[in-house]
Amino acid sequence: MGIIIIFSTIITYVIGSHYIDNPQIVVLITLFLAIFLFIIAFTVTQSFDKLAETNRLKSEFVSVVSHQLRAPLSNLAWAIEILMSGRIGLIEEQQVEYFKILKENSGRMKELVNNLLTVSRIEQGTLPLKKEEFFLEDVIKNLISVFTPFAKASNVEIKFENSGSLPKIYNDPSQVRLVIENLLDNAIRYIKEKGVISIKLKQKNNDIYFEIKDNGVGIPQNDQKYIFQKFFRSENILKYQTQGSGLGLYIVKSIIKKAGGKIGFQSEEGKGSTFWLTLPIKS
């Protein structure tokens, strides 16, 4: 901004001197222009500062509120757990469904709060990345076994193709797990009838390449450019499922970026989506 002001002032003086004979008038015009440009620069800078401060406060607010919400949510989850365990008395058959509703919804709130906290940390640049060596294949196999009951209940088959003998990667296993978990969860949820999810894992030069393909509802062409934005959910998804915060893919992309990888996708509405990502083998 300062350079623009100086440059404009000099140009004005030079042009003014060329066309106006009276040097005092030239100086006055140049001075007025400089003052005018300083006022604009000051206003613009103030606006940016206010915007940055508002964003910081908003992020801090989300962090504080989410953290405060965690305490009652933990209390709720454990109270429901002990009630459903039968440890302090059997629950009536009619009550079981209601306890399941309580458990499921407290789980949804917990997931939302966790996502909000993660987003807040991403925005504040405080998302921790604790790196160590591990096999990505092991994380994927574990997640597939965890998700198999959900997949079976949704009439979805999960296939895993691994090119074998892949090297370890050096990264944060819990964050990478969160990424794969999000992608696998989305893939299962957005298959509406009988479906197949194909997962591939191979080495590509100095990276490990991961791909997850589904034959689900796909992403409409017009929505594709927004898919990694916070709180965005495609219209066609909202038709089928109102649950979901729209934070998952934003978190996924942020983690992959921080982990030194890349992420992308291809999708066609009504046919399905393929999400891929790469992670460096060494940091």
Added chain:
Amino acid sequence: MKTILFIEDESALQKTFGDLLKQEGYEMISALDGEIGLGLAKSKKPNLILLDLILPKASGFEVLEKLKKDGATKEIPVIVLTNLEAMEDIEKALILGATTYLVKASYSLEEVLEKVKKTLGDL
């Protein structure tokens, strides 16, 4: 009977853990703030301490530090049970002498119970 001192200001959790630990054959002693917790640790000499970090009067970190500096209580294993999950909090607690650090939101009740039993040598 083994005793467990639970230093936690949330009465709902005191109730839940009270019922759970009693079922499992343990005696639970409640402390709703850090100062009471320290006093009870010295007087009752429990077999294990479950310690929250956000507490009134004395923070969990202060309590932990004092417990580990006091000859009467330094050998009592301490499991930190909190919703704080920043790396610096975890590292600080472990350096101060916590045996285990559990983030409440990441564990089921049964999982916490398992950790308690393992620490007490009952598993």
